[in-house]
Amino acid sequence: MLLDHAIGSPAFREDPFPFYRELQERDPVQRSQVWNCWVVTRYDAVRDCLQDAKRFSNLGRVTGLFHRHFSAEQLATLRPLVEHYSHGLINVDPPDHTRIRRLLHEVFRPSTIARLADRVRAFVDRRLAARLPAGRLEVVHDLAHPLPVQVIAELFGLAQVDVPRFAAWSASIVEFMQTPQPDYAACLRSQQALLDLRAHLRAAIADRRQKPRDDVLSLMVAASVDGDRLTEEEILGTSVTILLGGHETTTRLLATSIYELIRHPEQQERLRADPALIDTAVEECLRYCGPFHRDQRVVAVDTVVDGRAVARGDFILLLLAAANRDPRQFPDPDSFDLGRRPNRHLAFGFGPHICLGAHLARLEMSVALRTLLASCRRLRLEGGPVHWEFGFLRGPAQLPIVCDR
Numbered sequence: 484m485l486l487d488h489a490i491g492s493p494a495f496r497e498d499p500f501p502f503y504r505e506l507q508e509r510d511p512v513q514r515s516q517v518w519n520c521w522v523v524t525r526y527d528a529v530r531d532c533l534q535d536a537k538r539f540s541n542l543g544r545v546t547g548l549f550h551r552h553f554s555a556e557q558l559a560t561l562r563p564l565v566e567h568y569s570h571g572l573i574n575v576d577p578p579d580h581t582r583i584r585r586l587l588h589e590v591f592r593p594s595t596i597a598r599l600a601d602r603v604r605a606f607v608d609r610r611l612a613a614r615l616p617a618g619r620l621e622v623v624h625d626l627a628h629p630l631p632v633q634v635i636a637e638l639f640g641l642a643q644v645d646v647p648r649f650a651a652w653s654a655s656i657v658e659f660m661q662t663p664q665p666d667y668a669a670c671l672r673s674q675q676a677l678l679d680l681r682a683h684l685r686a687a688i689a690d691r692r693q694k695p696r697d698d699v700l701s702l703m704v705a706a707s708v709d710g711d712r713l714t715e716e717e718i719l720g721t722s723v724t725i726l727l728g729g730h731e732t733t734t735r736l737l738a739t740s741i742y743e744l745i746r747h748p749e750q751q752e753r754l755r756a757d758p759a760l761i762d763t764a765v766e767e768c769l770r771y772c773g774p775f776h777r778d779q780r781v782v783a784v785d786t787v788v789d790g791r792a793v794a795r796g797d798f799i800l801l802l803l804a805a806a807n808r809d810p811r812q813f814p815d816p817d818s819f820d821l822g823r824r825p826n827r828h829l830a831f832g833f834g835p836h837i838c839l840g841a842h843l844a845r846l847e848m849s850v851a852l853r854t855l856l857a858s859c860r861r862l863r864l865e866g867g868p869v870h871w872e873f874g875f876l877r878g879p880a881q882l883p884i885v886c887d888r
């Protein structure tokens with residue numbers, strides 16, 4: 484089993500892409516015993532699965548894992564966690580999902596995002612101004628981590644004192660997702676953090692019902708389409724998803740992209756010399772080093788994926804990062820080309836569940852990369868080899884760099 488031998492090895496963590504390519508060529512829908520699921524790697528198959536909610540469902544994509552791996556007694560202890568992942572945006576299929584998304588379009592309008600642009604710029608300027616005079620930056624700590632945390636804080640209208648608390652909750656809640664087979668002790672810790680966060684959000688929602696403000700919670704409370712509204716549980720579930728989905732993803736993408744710009748000095752220079760390339764550059768960063776490697780679905784009917792029979796109830800992992808390097812879709816897929824067009828990558832998913840925060844992530848990326856490159860003549864790595872964290876997201880644990888001015 485190609486994948487099962489690789490999983491957990493240092494070589495896989497450091498550079499999974501040669502393994503992905505081999506899977507695509509030799510066994511594009513491989514059964515993993517370690518992960519207990521099918522692993523799909525070719526672009527067309529991954530996109531088709533994401534698109535087809537009738538055959539590949541989001542129902543039970545998280546709770547099904549709990550049911551497969553835990554005893555009845557353990558499940559009883561994990562009831563709040565199981566309950567949380569039984570409803571809401573990421574756990575349902577159309578038409579329930581369509582209904583929630585329609586209401587959320589009222590909230591995530593381009594104007595909501597555009598309003599944040601000046602604040603994103605001001606925040607990046609402040610962070611870089613504090614660090615660059617010394618000519619050094621630890622990218623993760625100084626920029627890639629605080630930027631999305633700050634943006635989420637702005638979105639939710641959080642007081643500054645709450646920001647570290649939210650960041651800590653978010654890190655704890657995703658702990659159980661780090662491996663495709665959940666660990667019971669990690670689930671218990673995630674559950675406690677989730678309960679704390681939900682209690683905090685519940686109070687904030689009650690507050691916004693009384694005194695609406697200029698933030699997404701107030702917009703979710705007020706959202707209405709043809710008399711339909713989001714329930715309290717839907718607002719809670721979506722808020723948790725935004726808090727989790729909008730934070731570590733962007734941190735990892737920004738840090739990995741800066742690493743790749745350093746590894747490809749000619750592309751770094753190209754973008755510095757021609758800032759108008761920023762839009763295609765951000766898309767190429769998403770394709771080449773998007774952080775979200777593994778998406779997940781439950782097979783809803785006996786069917787065939789890329790020539791392989793899969794059975795109702797099976798789990799499938801859709802390797803977005805492998806699909807984004809599939810030579811059948813992308814010419815010269817391992818070259819990092821900031822002007823690449825077309826670039827129909829799957830880094831934000833595809834189909835009904837495509838990322839709700841994609842515009843916001845693009846905004847953060849383009850402001851951060853443009854400002855960083857404009858503020859120095861050259862970026863270089865400082866220190867030894869990069870240590871890669873690779874749970875359900877992939878990115879460098881730390882990235883100390885030198886910024887020559």
Ligand code: HEM
Nearest residue numbers: 572573728729732733736775830831832836838839840844
């Ligand atoms: C680089 C940054 C990001 C990446 C790579 C990313 C990736 C993804 C992916 C792959 C999905 C689809 C999951 C699936 O098919 O099951 C998704 C969904 C989602 N993302 Fe993002 N995301 C990013 C940033 C954000 C931000 C900034 C927000 C919000 C502020 C956000 C909120 C969401 C939500 C709410 C969903 C669920 C959509 C649904 O199920 O309908 N994401 N994201």
